[in-house]
Amino acid sequence: MQTSRREFIRQLGYVSIGFTILGTSCMNSKEKQGEGVDSEAATDNSNRPDRINAWLRVLEDGSVLVLTGKMELGQGIRIAVAQMAAEELNTNPDLVEVNLAETGVTANEGYTSGSHSIETSAISIRRAAAAAREKLLSLASEKWKLPKSEISLEDGKIIAGNNKMTLYDLLEGRQLSEEIGEPTEFYGKTRRKYVGQPVLRKDISAMVRAEHEYVQDLEFPNMVHARIIRPSSYTSKLASLDEAGLENFPGFLKLVRIGSFVGVIAEEEYEAVKLSWEVNNLAKWDNDEELPADVPLKEYLKTLDAEVETEEENGDWEKAIKEAPVQHSAAYYKPYIMHAANGPSCAVAYFENNELSVWTHSQGVYPLRETMAALLGLPAESIHVKGVPGSGCYGHNGADDVAAEAALLAVNYPGRHVRLQWMRNDEHCWEPYGTAMIMELQAGLDASGKIQGWNYNFWSDGHSTRPNGQPETLLPARFLDKGHGVPGIGFKGGAVRNSTPYYNIGALRTTSHIFQGPLRKSALRGLGAYGNIFGIESFMDELAHKAGKDPVEFRINHLNDERAITCLRKIKEHTSNVRPGENEGLGYAFSRYKNSASYFAVAAHVKKMDDGIFRVKKMWGVIDSGETINPDGLKNQTEGGMVQAASWALREEVRFDKEHIISVDWHRYPIFRFEEIPEVEVEVIDRVNEKPLGAGEAAQGPSAAAVANAVFDATGVRYRDLPINPVEKYLREPEE
Known part of the structure; x- marks a missing residue:
């Protein structure tokens, strides 16, 4: 060259x-x-x-x-x-x-x-x-x-x-x-x-040092700023909008209206914000659908039509359970949860001479390009998409949506870079969430305390509606009045992930019930593995107590994979000297992510506080990801997953009323604050002669189960529905 x-x-x-x-x-x-x-x-x-x-x-x-x-x-x-x-x-x-x-x-x-x-x-x-x-x-x-x-x-x-x-x-x-x-x-x-x-x-x-530059920090000469005017619900249609007088507002450049999609463009960012407030007051919307806010979500999900399929079946599981001397069943639940990115989604777009350039923190620049091409009616080769890291991004949050919205605005305002920054309520209300799930398990134990029969049914929406060439996977498509509609169930395989236990169980069945739920959803760290492993590992803990066995040894007795056994033995060693005090407990869990990637064992030390709230004091993890490339990076990934999963388990839940999401900010969607983050200790097993395995999502499900199991160890009360702590304990109105 x-x-x-x-x-x-x-x-x-x-x-x-x-x-x-x-x-x-x-x-x-x-x-x-x-x-x-x-x-x-x-x-x-x-x-x-x-x-x-x-x-x-x-x-x-x-x-x-x-x-x-x-x-x-x-x-x-x-x-x-x-x-x-x-x-x-x-x-x-x-x-x-x-x-x-x-x-x-x-x-x-x-x-x-x-x-x-x-x-x-x-x-x-x-x-x-x-x-x-x-x-x-x-x-x-x-x-x-x-x-x-x-x-x-x-x-x-x-x-x-x-x-x-x-x-x-x-x-x-x-x-x-x-x-x-x-x-x-x-x-x-x-x-x-x-x-x-x-x-x-x-x-x-x-x-x-606040020097790192994310997509949120991008600046270009002569760049302009934009905001989107949001309706009150997923299905709202714009009935009217009085645009008279907007041109007199400071910094006003253009109002873009395409069907029910409305955006404003201004010279400065705060001018765009103030314009969006004004236009929001002028816009009138028709709402023709309601969300099921009057029925507990756990009950409502069971009423939805579902695609039922046997995912795995071995042996006569029904007979094995029926004839077992010890039988047990339990049901678990996880609500919708947010990606809750620290930095709301952002993108910059530039259009000129039928060429579109987009800077985005999308996790798939090529799929996004194909999908935007279909949305905009442009050839894909005329669209150039550049990935730039985003602040606080893990999973399919609003990155693709904001990129598509910025592109729509840029096409209607060519010749200048258009920066579109979502606000906090945009991110919380309009991102695609991690879906709610229900997990129901039955099992039978033989006289020696071994599982001889297993039956698992789970209910879940699809876990991924990432851009795939279909415009309806992008948020603005539903408001363009072009009949794009909304994505369906999406990637069913995400729901099935880790639904079959990694343990040796001779007779078992796993059945999926895949529905289309009321809220927008897509891939969130771990996908269905988070709910499935939380249910399975909580149930394994319950079976261990039914059998009168140590919970770690009970798991080891159902494994023949030495790498899995090593992780469990090491996690037991890490906690061998821990002596929980009054109202304190230790909980354990294990999984192999996707039953083919990283092995991970985890322990959690939990305390019930005087106000009845559970706090995680410390967590330990042992991860085997085969060949380790950067041990610090692997530890960081695992520590972050453990803390995030503990926050999900203890306090996170998307809440909504009949119109839309009401968890609009950090006050109404409370995540762990710094003082609540537990001490975390992770051991990495480096297996040089093995291939490296995926590790970024290995900690999610086991960590939540370990926290729940520790709560049981502390109190003797089994919490099967997440979040464990009542959300109402954390909710507070924002200060003026």
Whole structure:
């Protein structure tokens, strides 16, 4: 590639605005070539994941740019892929830059979800880097007429005795476009100079100093600001809107009205906010549907039509339960819960000459591009989507919706960058939630306390309605009066996740009842695994008490996977010296996420306070994710999952009335505050010779069950419905 490092970085979309941030120039290939850039620089490698340069490029100073189709969500994917590339290239990670998901630049890796980032993207980058190393050494061998054994690659340079040259000079400006093939050695398995080490994430210290730039921080010259005017309910239609006099408001630029979709654009952000308040007062809406606020949600869900399917069945489970000397049944429930992103969703869009550019914290830039193309009636190739990290984002929150809304506004106000920032009530009221679930279990124990029969029924909505090319998966589509409708059940497989226990049970049945619920929902960390594991692991605790067994040993007696057993034995060791006091208890739980990813065992120490509220004093976790890339990153992911799950279990619930959501802010949707966060201790089992496993969602279900089991240990009372603490204890009106 005959171009300078500065020019190459500019093409990939680095925009300098005070700090260095990831944006994009979003120029198409013809524009790039028109500026005298070699055509190879503009090549779209997103559909050629078998080529080395689809995953990494050598820059002018010999450093390396890694291209990942995954997004940084706080899970540390940026440092992990940098470590893996650095290891294979024997190069300091400081010399490795990472470009996140961007259409036409990075490979199309779908969504950053399901704990797949290390298992897929990082492994692809490892293979590409190893293949690049072997090719670079071969090229140097040919150039210097020396055997490869006398040549080394270190910190972006090829070295042979006193001879040194940068990788860029060796390639003479080209890029490695060869097929990856199968490298002969992976340094990440044999040397582990960087892999397996706690290489520091530079973005963490930047966050602490408030220097980290998220999509919320993007600024562009001459940028304008926007807000959306929201109706009162999901199905509201705009009846009338008196626009007279709006043009006299300070900063007013345009009111965009498309059916029942209404937005305002102003010069300054606060001007847009004030305009949205004014327009909201002028808008009249027709509401023709009500939410089921008069019936307890747990009862209402059972009345909905459901798709019933047997997910797993082995042996005569019915006979096994009926003939068991000890029989037990229990039902559990989880409500709708929020992503509750710390930073409300945000996007920037720019439209000119029939070309649309969007900066977004979406977890799937390619699926979003296809879906926006269908929504806007534009060809997908005219839309460029650049992923930029968002503040507080895990799961399918409002990122895709705000991007689509910003795009709609930009198309109707071309030539200037349009920044759309959701407000707190936008995020809380309109994001797609984690769905409510009901879990009912029956089991029979034999005389020795082993499970001889098991029956599990669960009720759930689908757990993912991510953008998939269908406009109705985007929030604004339902208000455009084009008959897009709303998404249906969505991804049923998310509901089924971890519904079959990982334990050895000879006779069992698992049955799903998939409904379409009253609230908007989509993928939230763990999807159905959170509810399923909470139910299964709470029930396992109940069975252990019925059998008169230690809850950890009871689980071990139903396992033959040594890795699972090791996690449980280690978690028992961590709590061996804990002596709960009065009104205190210890609870345990275990799962293997998706029954194929990370193993995780957890313990929780809970205390019942004088006011009757339960508090988590400490939590312990043991996680086995196979080969560990960055132990600090893995610990951070696990700790965060444990704390988040404990907050869900103790105090989180989406509440609504007949019209819409009433959990509109932090006062009415209370999450853990800093003083409530327990001490957390995590042990990582590093298995170098195993493949790395997905870990980002492994902690959710077991942690909630461990908290509930600890509450039982403390009080002798079994709490089966979440949240355990009454939400009313936390609700308070916001201060004026």
